[in-house]
Amino acid sequence: MKRLQLLSFLILICTSLGLVSCDTEPADPLLVGQQPEATSAFHVDFGGSTYNATTTGAIIQDGTIQILGSKTNAGYFVITVPGVTRGNYTNAVIKYYPTAGATDFYSNSSSTVVNGTVSIASINTTTHKLTGTFNFKGYWGVAGANMPAIDFTNGVFTNIAYTGNTPTEPVGNPLFKVNFNGATWTAATTRAVYASEYLSVMGIKPDGTSFMITVPYPRVGTFEFAAQQPDPNSPAGLLAMAYVPGNAQSSYIADAGGWGQYSEYPEYTDTAIVNITAIDIVNKTVSGTFGFTGVRSVFDMDNPTTDEIETITFTSGEFSNVSFAEGEAPVTNNIFTAKLDGQNFVGTTISATSFGGNINLGARRGAVESIALFFPSTITQGTYTLSALNTYVAMYMANETPSGMFGASGGTLIISEHDTVNRKIKGTFNFTGGYMTTETHEISDGHFDVTY
Known part of the structure; x- marks a missing residue:
């Protein structure tokens, strides 16, 4: 049970390592955040089968978006949206022509009603691609033909290349909120990191409470835990969600069923579910929804055999217009070095941040592997004993599986300088990672000199 509580700390620390600037990453995250060229798709269900377009295209001009999906020997769709920004449109014009040369068509409007919705989820002005969904009831356009109406459902268009004018739209205020325990929690500060291997979003309140969400790969789509355990060395294992209660309490984390x-x-x-609805490359913002059941272990120092857990259900989570380029300029001189089992541990990300009354700092190399320290923000010059669960915590995470996490079973932290006004801290550390495991790792010659 102690190990389960350790895992909560590790998930928290590993997730937060992705939410600050570092001295080895490019100043502009877009340089590393572009995905491989994505394939376009246009499909919709009707008449008992799924229509998959073989040709797609779009044009933006005169304040409208027009989207085309066609299939050999199966006709084509034309969707005209009266706007050039993301959003839901109930006044779009949707037409389906059953054959390539048809002059008559099914439309979402009859003599008395206009129906259906087109949702523009993403307009990527860098790659010139559109993504969204649609549905409607189609009425035959020839009056008196007595043709039955057709329901067109589950319509999706993804990465449709467009030509024409590049749209611009105002960016709204950032928002991060979620419901739990009968109330709505709303962040005062938001931040995000957009990288080639992951997308992380965070909301923070002045009382030290915070939420952190990390999904593998920066893309629009839905993320849930896989039915089978992923390769621990793969970025696909990066889905992580956590609620940090503050006051140095252990976090509530989302965990995979099965x-x-x-x-x-x-x-x-x-x-657990995260739906990334929009990534605005031009304005550098991300939006989406989420929900999860957070869980943590109950650990009683007086009764260490206690085997209980606590859960909180988080619902109707939403974040919108969260910037992944806001905040202070990247710190370019942060230092965090150590040796792992006698070999230099060179991090690709160095992080240092303060929240919930604690300072969290460390280094990550690759998608997951990391060394991290966690201690009170009121720490002063002196020598402290490191452990896995108490006030001064040290961790080595080899991967995201339970067997890949190594809390300190002994070690020392020495703080040589701490300037709380300028938020600079300097010190050394060493520890043995192997709390409640038979496998151990030696972290030695640790040194940090960072601004948090």
């Missing part, structure tokens, strides 16, 4: 460390508890149900 193979996660909490899946053995019948009172825990995996409800």
Whole structure:
């Protein structure tokens, strides 16, 4: 059970390592954040089957978006949206021509009603691609023909290349909120990181409470825990969600049903889902929705055999217009070095941040592997004993599986300088990573000199 609480700390620390600037990353995250060229798609269900277009295209001009999907020997769709920004349109014109040379068509309007919705989820002005959804009831356009109406459902268009004018739109205020315990929690500060291997979003309140969400790959789409445990060395294992209560309490984390460390508890149900609805490359913002059941272990120092958990259900989570380029300029001189089992540990990301009354700093190399320290923000010059669960915490994470996490079973942290006004801290550390495991790793010659 102690190990389960350790995992909560590790997930929190690993997730937060992705939410600050570092001295080894490019100043502009877009330089590393572009995805491989995505394939376009246009499909919709009607008449008992799915129509998959073989040709797609779009044009933006005169304040409208026109989207085309056609299929050999199966006709074509034309969708005209009266706007050039993201959003839901109930006044779009949608037409389906059953054959390539047809002059008559099914439309979302009859003599008495206009129906259906077109949702523009993403307009990527860098790659000139459109993504969205649509549905409508189609009425035959020839009066008196007595043709039955057709329901067109589950319509999706993805990465449709467009030509014409590049749209611009105002960016709204950032928002991050979620419901739990009968109330709505709303962040005062938001931040995000857009990288080639992951997308992370965070909301923070002045009382030290915070939420952190990390999904593998920066793309529009829905993310849930895989049915089977992923390769721990793959970025696909990066889905992580956490609620940090503040006051140095352990976090509530989302865990995978079926193979996660909490899946053995019948009172825990995996409800984790993240839906990234828009990534605005021009304005550098991300929007989406989320929900999950957070879980943490109950650890009683007086009764270490206690085997209980606590859960909180988080619903109707939403973040919008969260900037992944705002905040202070990247710190370019942060230092965090160490040796792992006698070999230099060179991090690709160096992080240092303060929230919830604690300072969290460390280095990550690759998608997951990291060394991290976690201690009170009121720390002063002196020598402190490192552990896995108490006030001064040290961790080595080899991968995201339970067997890949190594909390300190002994070690020392020495703070040589701490300037709380300018938020600079300097010190050294060493520890043995192997709390409650038979495998151990030696972290030695640790040194940090960072601004947080």
